[in-house]
Amino acid sequence: MPRVADHDARHGQITDAVQRLIVRHGLTAVTVARTAAEAGMSVGLVQHYFTAKDEMLLATFTRVNGRFTARVDELVNRGEAEGHTIADMLRQALAELMPLNDARRAEFLVRLAFADQAAHSARLAAVQRETLVGIRSRVAQAIGNGTVCGEVAQGIDAADQALQIVAFTEGLALHTHIDPDGTSKPAVLAALDDQLGRVFTGTCRRAQLG
Amino acid sequence: MPRVADHDARHGQITDAVQRLIVRHGLTAVTVARTAAEAGMSVGLVQHYFTAKDEMLLATFTRVNGRFTARVDELVNRGEAEGHTIADMLRQALAELMPLNDARRAEFLVRLAFADQAAHSARLAAVQRETLVGIRSRVAQAIGNGTVCGEVAQGIDAADQALQIVAFTEGLALHTHIDPDGTSKPAVLAALDDQLGRVFTGTCRRAQLG
DNA sequence: CCGATAGCAATATAGACGTACGGTTATAGC
DNA sequence: GCTATAACCGTACGTCTATATTGCTATCGG
Numbered sequence: 001m002p003r004v005a006d007h008d009a010r011h012g013q014i015t016d017a018v019q020r021l022i023v024r025h026g027l028t029a030v031t032v033a034r035t036a037a038e039a040g041m042s043v044g045l046v047q048h049y050f051t052a053k054d055e056m057l058l059a060t061f062t063r064v065n066g067r068f069t070a071r072v073d074e075l076v077n078r079g080e081a082e083g084h085t086i087a088d089m090l091r092q093a094l095a096e097l098m099p100l101n102d103a104r105r106a107e108f109l110v111r112l113a114f115a116d117q118a119a120h121s122a123r124l125a126a127v128q129r130e131t132l133v134g135i136r137s138r139v140a141q142a143i144g145n146g147t148v149c150g151e152v153a154q155g156i157d158a159a160d161q162a163l164q165i166v167a168f169t170e171g172l173a174l175h176t177h178i179d180p181d182g183t184s185k186p187a188v189l190a191a192l193d194d195q196l197g198r199v200f201t202g203t204c205r206r207a208q209l210g
Numbered sequence: 211m212p213r214v215a216d217h218d219a220r221h222g223q224i225t226d227a228v229q230r231l232i233v234r235h236g237l238t239a240v241t242v243a244r245t246a247a248e249a250g251m252s253v254g255l256v257q258h259y260f261t262a263k264d265e266m267l268l269a270t271f272t273r274v275n276g277r278f279t280a281r282v283d284e285l286v287n288r289g290e291a292e293g294h295t296i297a298d299m300l301r302q303a304l305a306e307l308m309p310l311n312d313a314r315r316a317e318f319l320v321r322l323a324f325a326d327q328a329a330h331s332a333r334l335a336a337v338q339r340e341t342l343v344g345i346r347s348r349v350a351q352a353i354g355n356g357t358v359c360g361e362v363a364q365g366i367d368a369a370d371q372a373l374q375i376v377a378f379t380e381g382l383a384l385h386t387h388i389d390p391d392g393t394s395k396p397a398v399l400a401a402l403d404d405q406l407g408r409v410f411t412g413t414c415r416r417a418q419l420g
Numbered sequence: 421c422c423g424a425t426a427g428c429a430a431t432a433t434a435g436a437c438g439t440a441c442g443g444t445t446a447t448a449g450c
Numbered sequence: 451g452c453t454a455t456a457a458c459c460g461t462a463c464g465t466c467t468a469t470a471t472t473g474c475t476a477t478c479g480g
Contacts, residue, residue, distance in 0.1 A: 001455070029330075032437085167381035171382070175342065178342050213477040215427060242467080
């Protein structure tokens with residue numbers, strides 16, 4: 001058989017290039033020629049790995065969303081392992097949704113750029129929706145755990161509160177982006193705290209792990 | 211002088227056409243040729259009223275945002291005139307930010323479509339930011355009135371709460387759009403109620419107008 | 421009533437874009 | 451070491467786009 005290449009690595013090179021272009025100049029400025037240049041390869045090679053531009057963009061969106069949820073997952077797991085309170089863990093995980101540093105801003109801009117496209121593409125919309133419900137269900141589970149543990153009062157609907165908290169967080173993220181001056185980083189984190197404090201009103205009855 | 215035309219009307223025809231195209235097929239699908247066809251006029255005439263496509267898009271964004279804040283304003287004024295409680299008035303006004311019917315959905319999609327572009331255009335960003343701070347300051351003022359009146363407890367920072375409430379509302383709007391099945395209309399309105407209920411905890415001490 | 425001028429249409433033009441395609445290079449298997 | 455085949459490049463092609471240009475038409479001021 002002929003020479004082989006690391007397909008995953010190449011896909012990553014290309015989608016990373018797309019992401020950088022989106023961050024710097026917006027989705028409109030993403031062309032396959034520019035992407036090839038940014039990725040340091042030829043136009044033909046990009047075509048070799050993505051039959052069409054749509055596929056390339058879908059792959060980029062999927063990858064970014066995957067990394068996004070993976071980060072949230074990791075923070076949840078680490079929080080549990082290190083025995084933090086559920087509220088603390090959520091505080092950190094939700095802060096990941098906000099464009100407060102370059103990496104998060106990059107992810108945020110990509111998700112924002114595809115928001116319009118997703119409204120008119122079933123496949124993009126599916127990725128977007130799955131990411132959202134994934135985050136939401138994780139938060140709901142955390143709240144459920146908090147109810148069992150004692151951090152959350154009985155009678156609180158975990159799904160409802162998860163919906164509200166995630167919506168609030170994403171709205172805050174959007175506002176941070178639109179008006180960074182009127183929405184300072186500490187103010188944003190304080191607002192998030194405030195919101196979480198409305199649900200996490202108690203303390204855990206059971207001993208923490210770790 | 212030669213024959214005259216209603217410039218405002220023509221601008222409106224064109225930007226309305228742009229809005230319809232965005233709603234139906236996304237910002238990417240907006241070309242001056244298609245816009246002209248949608249508006250029922252020639253390409254040359256569109257050029258006659260907008261020197262460049264950028265101007266056309268900026269005008270569309272400005273108009274939509276203007277209508278948007280105007281609707282909120284009107285609801286606030288009407289609410290005051292009819293002697294509703296401030297909480298009720300805000301409930302109605304903020305529901306205007308949500309894509310719960312065709313007209314609001316159209317506005318929402320336009321604001322969403324420009325979100326990416328605005329990240330890379332100072333003029334679009336300015337319109338976007340001004341709209342946001344406009345809404346926010348109106349809400350802050352309502353909360354301030356609520357404090358004086360007695361609907362809101364003393365010691366509540368109106369600006370902080372306005373930030374949170376508007377962020378929450380916009381996040382909810384986004385989620386309604388992304389996952390309409392998981393975010394039913396009554397559930398959304400209930401969530402909004404819940405959020406407002408956390409700030410508007412009292413009843414007005416003074417007699418209502420009207 | 422007439423000419424200056426804005427309103428309006430049709431077409432021309434130059435460029436950018438996605439993608440198809442032909443060709444070259446390198447390597448895994450025999 | 452030959453060959454099949456994947457990796458990779460460069461370019462050509464057809465389409466679409468924004469915009470410039472040219473010309474016609476209607477109407478207001480004098």
